[in-house]
Amino acid sequence: MASSGKDKCIDYVEFNVTDIGAARSFYGDAFGWTFTDYGPSYCEFSDGHLKGGFTTEGKPRPGGALIILFADDLQGTLKQVEQAGGKITKPVFTFPGGRRFHFADPDGYELAVWSDK
Numbered sequence: 001m002a003s004s005g006k007d008k009c010i011d012y013v014e015f016n017v018t019d020i021g022a023a024r025s026f027y028g029d030a031f032g033w034t035f036t037d038y039g040p041s042y043c044e045f046s047d048g049h050l051k052g053g054f055t056t057e058g059k060p061r062p063g064g065a066l067i068i069l070f071a072d073d074l075q076g077t078l079k080q081v082e083q084a085g086g087k088i089t090k091p092v093f094t095f096p097g098g099r100r101f102h103f104a105d106p107d108g109y110e111l112a113v114w115s116d117k
Helices: 020-031 074-083
Strands: 010-016 034-037 042-046 051-055 066-070 087-095 098-104 110-115
Parallel strands (some): 010 051
Antiparallel strands (some): 098 110
């Protein structure tokens, strides 16, 4: 399998928020970020370099943005995470644009891995 050049790199940051409109206003006004809406519970942002998202499908965790890595081979990466001692907290699921899973590292930090395949 050919590498995408971003395999196993941080690719996306996701914030659980209580109000997407308020988050858009704050980050747009404070930092000039741009936004793309994907329904009432999800909005993607771009700071011109990195993309991320705001979702209302979880509770806000101050200081706890979800770090999302990209994988060329999602299933292979899931196996590597488990073999390295990670605990899968949300099995692979699909969403518009791809598939992903969540895991906890040995210290309990939650991260996710996604693939467009």
